[in-house]
Amino acid sequence: MAYILFKLTCQPLTCDHCIEYIKLFKKQQKRAMAEAHSAVAFSFSITHEGWDINYDQEVLNLVWQSGLRSWKKRIARARNGIRNGVFPAHIQSLWLITAIAIGLHFTGHNVPFNLVNKVILYVPNHSTNWQIGSCFIAGLIVWLSICFSMRYTLKLLLMYKGWMYESRAPGSKISFTTKAWSVAVKILSSWNTPGLYSFQGSLPRLPVPSVHNTMTRYLRSVRPLLNDEDYIRMEKLAMEFKSTIGKKLQRYLELKSWWSTNYVSDWWEEYVYLRGRSPLMVNSNFYATDAIFQHLTNNQAARAGMIVHLLLAFRRMIERQELQPIMVQNMIPLCSWQYERAFNTVRVPGLETDKIIHYKDSNHIVVLHKGCYYKVVIYFKGRLLRPCEIQIQIEEILKSKQTPLPGEQQLAALTAWKRSNWAEIRNQYFCRGVNRVSLQLIESAAFVLSLDEEPYEFNMDQPELLDKFGRILLHGNGCNRWFDKSFTVCIGTNGRVGFNAEHTWADAPVMGHTWESVFIDEIGKYDENGNCRGTPEFSPPLPSRLNWDLTLILPKIQEAVIDATNLLNDVDLKIFVHDSYGKGFMKKSKLSPDAYIQMALQLAYYRDAKKFSLTYEASMTRLFKEGRTETVRPCTIESSAWVKAMDDPNFKASDRVTLLKKACDQHQLGYQDAMCGQGIDRHLFCLYVVSKYLEVDSPFLNEVLSEPWRLSTSQTPHGQTPKMDLKKHPNCISAGGGFGPVADDGYGVSYIIAGENLIFFHISAKKSSGVTSATRLAKNINKALADVRQMFEEHEKATQPN
CATH class of the missing domain: 3.30.559.10 (Chloramphenicol acetyltransferase-like domain)
Known part of the structure; x- marks a missing residue:
């Protein structure tokens, strides 16, 4: 730009003054190019001296680890898919049935329905290897028949709802039908240890009443x-x-x-949900509080580090399907479908209807503090960061002297605005440049963490403190919750915690299950000083600021702030x-x-x-x-x-x-x-x-x-x-x-x-x-x-x- 301006204003261009400016501009341009090259993981160029290859080993290692983790997840999903597809049968039973088929065939006995001999008719020759292969195919057919018979038998059993109407009070008489049914369900359900989604194929469809x-x-x-x-x-x-x-x-x-x-x-x-045009704040989103009588630490950074780690560990259990499905009376499974979108999920505004976007994976969270947004990487060197390592990252944010960019402190008010208004602004000003990149980082994050600047207090003798606690979580100040995310974790200066959750992706019991799991798992995880137990193995990646250019939409942000303030001030x-x-x-x-x-x-x-x-x-x-x-x-x-x-x-x-x-x-x-x-x-x-x-x-x-x-x-x-x-x-x-x-x-x-x-x-x-x-x-x-x-x-x- 400087070069063009001088070209337009200087006569003639070859004057010594302009030549110096041109040289200066070219030096700046080379420096910028060098910085750009250093910012990428790999660059390749051909010079007079030969090939010039530059690469950043650490960045390439991060890319490699990210790809490796992605492939591990794909393999795990495929394995879980097979396990869930044959549940309640066990996949190991395939080898047992195959061995039985081989034994029967080579001892001169027929496999049921003479399957081996029927398969052998289609193989090139009758060598031992081909006979074993035929036995395997026959065993596979028998095994699949057993699997699907068990699966649909369980589905038929789960369609029975007579047990629901029978009293379970002590001394109450239970019908013979329900007793026989419960025995059959227990036998089939206990045949194999279920994963989170194992029962999905056996659950009946919701009936249409007359x-x-x-x-x-x-x-x-x-x-x-x-x-x-x-x-x-x-x-x-x-x-x-x-x-x-x-x-x-x-x-x-x-x-x-x-x-x-x-x-x-x-x-x-x-x-x-999605076609509703009213603000999410107050009208749709819900909140939940801390374990009110359990105050394990007053350290905001330590509590944040522990909560973030435990939530991500819970996410890992969902992804690996290590989380056990909830069972009524330890026997009847509940649908686990809603857990899939608990993390890495956002409700994106639209002019007429919103949409839910779920990202398959995310290796970061976004932290909001004093109006500034930070990207915090939570996977490093091939593993999830420990609570003590995440605490270091949070401490970096808490002691940061950075100030919000113009409009950044009130930016989240757009998510508390009417959906059509937010969609219009998003489509016009967040589809390119730094705004697009930063918004993408927020929306693809595992969740958002808000480090508030006030304590969350509770005292049985001062009930108004609990009222304030609820208001902080329900709406905050209208600008410190990203209401579009599946949930925002909120932490006060005294270490108290709560969350604000978007309602479209799931109902409250799913977040309740997540929340109570976190509360139980964090017991005994802090030292005598209130810090997370453990010693960091390395210095975790430092948080990075998100950048914004909000100059053109400052008036719109202020409109959103006014509307959000009016809405939250009306809450009783x-x-x-x-x-x-x-x-x-x-x-x-x-x-x-x-x-x-x-x-x-x-x-x-x-x-x-x-x-x-x-x-x-x-x-x-x-x-x-x-x-x-x-x-x-x-x-x-x-x-x-x-x-x-x-x-x-x-x-x-x-x-x-x-x-x-x-x-x-x-x-x-x-x-x-x-x-x-x-x-x-x-x-x-x-x-x-x-x-x-x-x-x-x-x-x-x-x-x-x-x-x-x-x-x-x-x-x-x-x-x-x-x-x-x-x-x-x-x-x-x-x-x-x-x-x-x-x-x-x-x-x-x-x-x-x-x-x-x-x-x-x-x-x-x-x-x-x-x-x-x-x-x-x-x-x-x-x-x-x-x-x-x-x-x-x-x-x-x-x-x-x-």
Whole structure:
């Protein structure tokens, strides 16, 4: 550029002044070329003296190690694919059957179906080698027949769901059918040690409920929400739908259920998540907190190093399929499909619809600190870095004096913006140059680590600290979480940790499993000074800054910051710790803890809103292949009758107990139906999608799908694997996590039953609503739980003999 400017402005060009500038420019150009050559691993040129070859041995070694690791993973995937393809049979059994075939053939006996002799007819000659080869082919045919027979037998067994409806309470009678079924499943499941995806080929498909059953269940679920006139109108719409367009839509849905792996999951992911145009922050992403009573170190860098290492070790277990699938009652497998996208995954914004991109491998994470982004390599010299080595990298970042580039500190606000706005900016300004390279590094990272500049505090005597903890994880300051990534790990200055997770790629139980595995594995991994145990074998690669050129989009970033700030300032979040009693008392009352809490929530909400509302409780459908969630509707005819009785002085304690048990039984039935693929809402949702594809209008479906969920609830799973043993590690209790409200005038309530005498409730609402208050609902939940306990105590006192 300097040369061109001088060429335009100097007359004549051959003046001594210009010649000096030209010489200077050429020297700078040679220096730049030399630097460029040194930056690449290999360069080749031909000079007057001969060939000139330059290479960087260290960089080439890194390339070699990366390629070697990639090929090892491909071989491991192929090996796991074969193992999973023949499961529950064992691949070693092939050699046994082949040996038997060879023995039978050479001793003059026939292999079943005379397979060896039939194969020999097609070989060039009858030499010993060809006979052995024929025996191997015959053995392979027999072996594959046995493998697939076992596999489809297991699949048929797993289709049976009668066990779900039989009580497992002590003393309950179990049917002969279920006993025989359980013995058969245990035999086949224990035949071979399963890998993470071993059961995928044996899991049944999610069944499509009949339109009649769905209409019946739906009408029953809305009865307590509608007056007589509205109910008659809704009943008429439902019957009209069932007898007309419903039949046609059902046929298309049944066809899809046979053609696709799961008739719900792909549409659910696309239309509920990816096509949503609202910001991910608060509206979609969820969070989870630390093991609240377990504070192993105050050292931020040490905790970061340990958490990063354990998460990457968990990723390695997923990739190698060394992670055991979760088994219900140590017998019935849950679908493991969602684990595949836990790491190296990002939700990329689009103008009309987003897309999920999963990278097969990633050897780095991205760290965000004081508004600066750093690439941190986590594989070096052929292995995963140790916690103490990662701690050194984190310490380098924490002591760095670098300052953010213009706009860099607020850059992540774009991921908290409306999806179409972020997509437009991304397509225009992040498709080339340094912005493209840096964005690619973030999106392809294993995950993002945010080193915050404030402590995450918790004190049972100061509940407002836990509220702040939840807000930090749910939205931060709107600019310090990369909301598009599968998850962002957040670490406070005092070593406390949490995460913010994107919801499209999986549901909360998968992140819950990952999180509790990390908490258990980090026990005993810090020294007396709070540092990671171990000695570094070498100096790990230093973190490298990501570069940005954001000058042209600074106004847009500021718009995103304003919108994100307005959104997070509207969040009303309360984390309520209930320690008066827990599941111990609930079990003593002979009620399901989840049903017990859901009924208490119904009572609390009725007292808060002075009415009943459509209530959402998430249930899983992972007993089926690629299953995700189904909705349980806790507001039932039975629950509303009990709630009204609780505030009616004309009812005795015994009457209320009877009504509560009926309500809990009905809730359990709804939960069982949902888990067995006989829910209401996913079926109606898919019927609605088909109607839109066919461009057929249905007044019934339009009304059903527009109903607001003013009370959205979910139980955070705890102790999904045997590793989480609270008797051995009583302080390894997470406070759970939460999410934002689904409706503008509603509540989001997540709860975790943490041990025998502790429950955490994460209650969210919007300040702008005017009719909701998270603090008020927390007080009503506390009173509801106290009233239920008092009801049982009064009932027990009344039934005791004088």
